[in-house]
Amino acid sequence: MALTGKVWRYGDNIDTDVIIPARYLMSFDPQELASHCMVDIDKSFAKNVQKGDIIVGGKNFGCGSSREHAPVAIKASGIPVVIAASFARIFYRNGINIGLPLLEIGKDVEKISAGDKLSVDTATGEIKNITTGDVFHAHPLPGFVEDIAKAGGLINYIKEKRKNA
Amino acid sequence: MGMNMTEKILATHAGLKEVAAGQLVTCKLDMVLANDVTAPPSFKEFEKIGGPVFDNTKIVLVPDHFTPNKDIKSAGLSKAVRDFVNKHNIINYFEVGRGGIEHVILPEKGIVAPGMLTIGADSHTCTYGALGGFSTGVGTTDLAVALATGEAWFKVPEAIKVKLTGTKPAGITGKDVMLTLIDMIGVDGALYKTLEFSGEGVHSLSMDDRLTIANMAIEAGGKNGIFPVDEVTLAYIKNRVKKPYTIIESDADAKYCRTVTINLNELVPVVAFPHLPGNTKKVDEIGDIKIDQVVIGSCTNGRIEDMRIAAQILKGHTVHKDVRCIVIPGSQQVYKESIKKGYIDIFIDAGAAVSTPTCGPCLGAHMGILAAGERCVSTTNRNFRGRMGHVDSEVYLAGPQVAAASAILGKIAQPKDLQ
Ligand code: SF4
Numbered sequence: 001m002a003l004t005g006k007v008w009r010y011g012d013n014i015d016t017d018v019i020i021p022a023r024y025l026m027s028f029d030p031q032e033l034a035s036h037c038m039v040d041i042d043k044s045f046a047k048n049v050q051k052g053d054i055i056v057g058g059k060n061f062g063c064g065s066s067r068e069h070a071p072v073a074i075k076a077s078g079i080p081v082v083i084a085a086s087f088a089r090i091f092y093r094n095g096i097n098i099g100l101p102l103l104e105i106g107k108d109v110e111k112i113s114a115g116d117k118l119s120v121d122t123a124t125g126e127i128k129n130i131t132t133g134d135v136f137h138a139h140p141l142p143g144f145v146e147d148i149a150k151a152g153g154l155i156n157y158i159k160e161k162r163k164n165a
Numbered sequence: 166m167g168m169n170m171t172e173k174i175l176a177t178h179a180g181l182k183e184v185a186a187g188q189l190v191t192c193k194l195d196m197v198l199a200n201d202v203t204a205p206p207s208f209k210e211f212e213k214i215g216g217p218v219f220d221n222t223k224i225v226l227v228p229d230h231f232t233p234n235k236d237i238k239s240a241g242l243s244k245a246v247r248d249f250v251n252k253h254n255i256i257n258y259f260e261v262g263r264g265g266i267e268h269v270i271l272p273e274k275g276i277v278a279p280g281m282l283t284i285g286a287d288s289h290t291c292t293y294g295a296l297g298g299f300s301t302g303v304g305t306t307d308l309a310v311a312l313a314t315g316e317a318w319f320k321v322p323e324a325i326k327v328k329l330t331g332t333k334p335a336g337i338t339g340k341d342v343m344l345t346l347i348d349m350i351g352v353d354g355a356l357y358k359t360l361e362f363s364g365e366g367v368h369s370l371s372m373d374d375r376l377t378i379a380n381m382a383i384e385a386g387g388k389n390g391i392f393p394v395d396e397v398t399l400a401y402i403k404n405r406v407k408k409p410y411t412i413i414e415s416d417a418d419a420k421y422c423r424t425v426t427i428n429l430n431e432l433v434p435v436v437a438f439p440h441l442p443g444n445t446k447k448v449d450e451i452g453d454i455k456i457d458q459v460v461i462g463s464c465t466n467g468r469i470e471d472m473r474i475a476a477q478i479l480k481g482h483t484v485h486k487d488v489r490c491i492v493i494p495g496s497q498q499v500y501k502e503s504i505k506k507g508y509i510d511i512f513i514d515a516g517a518a519v520s521t522p523t524c525g526p527c528l529g530a531h532m533g534i535l536a537a538g539e540r541c542v543s544t545t546n547r548n549f550r551g552r553m554g555h556v557d558s559e560v561y562l563a564g565p566q567v568a569a570a571s572a573i574l575g576k577i578a579q580p581k582d583l584q
Contacts, residue, residue: 013352013441017549022528026231026238028206040551060353060386064549065528066203066288068304089357089388090288094304142320143189154306155213158314162214 002121003080004130005054008045009114010038012058016091019062019070028069030076037073051078054120056112058084062091068098075100081120083127083138085109096145099153103127103138111136167416169324170391171359174299174413178282186323186420194223195298196277197311198285200267201228203304205245207286210309218253219315225257225276225285226250227267230524235531265496265522268292268464272376273496275405279394280413284308284317289464289546291382295375296402297394297413302383322388323422324359325350329366331430336580338474339374340466340544340564342427343381344435348445349425355387358422361415362392366429372401373470377564380465381546384442434579436542437562440550448567448579458541459490459572460553461565462520463527466544467495469502471565476508478569478580479515485575490517491533493525517572529553535560542571 024036038045061084071094081101095102101122116131125138151157176184178192226246231239250258264270268289271277279297288302311317360382375392382390394412438444461475484490492512494500503509512519525532527545535554548560570578
């Protein structure tokens, strides 16, 4: 599936406390979480994000707490895919489990800037920077993790597995 | 080929003879944990799968983050947990007043043991590696599936061997060991990896030191941290663990992707500056940094040894006039023992506030939120921007000895500065 969107660019070690601060964890309503997403480092994000925009981070994106509220807030903001040099592991599995594609591209993130327009194929992992002309390839998802992603998340995957058992 | 501790535990729980780093496996779980923040959203996902819980004796629910409930919304979260407990007859539920912070009470009550595989919808679930088990944090959806199936998927992690040489000197805590390690390898130094502790230095670490160290494996990005089982472990679990357990040892030819050596003899008290747990500096080298608040507690340093260390330093002193010092024993048992040993009297006489067990200020929930521009020395595990309150406040992470000395002097300090 090819997506095209404008980049919101963040740095290294973006932690789940800034993606969604603890003071908003009393709710699990995706839209409410989205309305506070990134507030502590970027007040303009929640206000100005457009459906289809793409978040690009540096190393260790999503480090910190296991709160699934973080990828949920990002997904509910209309972000269809997050790209980073690397992801923190709990955030990574949470993303897969809720059906938010996450693409890891290492140092290549340095060639993506805020406001660039990207075209992303989440199935093949191919990322084109339309603004600069660069093309990158994300590491593919391993084994049955790809099946979870294809099913749209872990709950659907388990339900399908149980049905077929 | 030889396997390390983590590989062996994942292999047995996946029903396989052998696994290797990078392999994807589905494992049977021995214990599944969640708290008042992570459990309620998972219940909705659990309902989507349908059916009963996989085993009502292998689930632990602990309302500790926003408790005793700080407002109406958080009361609703706790109530959702309580309703689930009653509906599914969950045995291991620890109500306010009968438990404490999850990662303090699970080892304390013998719910986790060597060789066990535990997941928890809380990133610091890695704490139980101190007892020689595999434990790691997951999110809401993994939790929901685990509640229903008793299984979870894992990618077998690569392992970093952390060789501890020498003997831990007096005045040094597990926190100093871990902050030093995170400084050496970075906050993503163990990303997707296991930290396996070994070497003769391990034996000089108390169980509380090890729990502090394993607790912060996640602050180095680690999937888990794991310690070998020795006489210290066995003494700790005696009279606590009432079920059979398995002692796992790494093979001599086990594979590691990297070895890091720390000579415990050379350690000095350290503090991690805002806003990353890896911004570690020696207390000796930081100059005068005035502070407004001190927090002693949390799943990292809310155990009896932490209370003892803080009490020994605060005894006969008073908290600096410009500082609020908040002491939070991590469990009812730690609280009670602290009363018996006279620590609570010492804290109160020194002018500290003592609270019932709760996560509270650690995650900026309640019980000690910081205003703009305020600085806090805290024995917790995260100093991210805004973690304890206003985005322009600052958290400095340290062990209980540094926190107590700082409370007295009103600036970041260590016990020797009191002389
Ligand atoms: S004490 Fe802090 S780090 Fe530990 S479980 Fe509670 S909020 Fe999380």
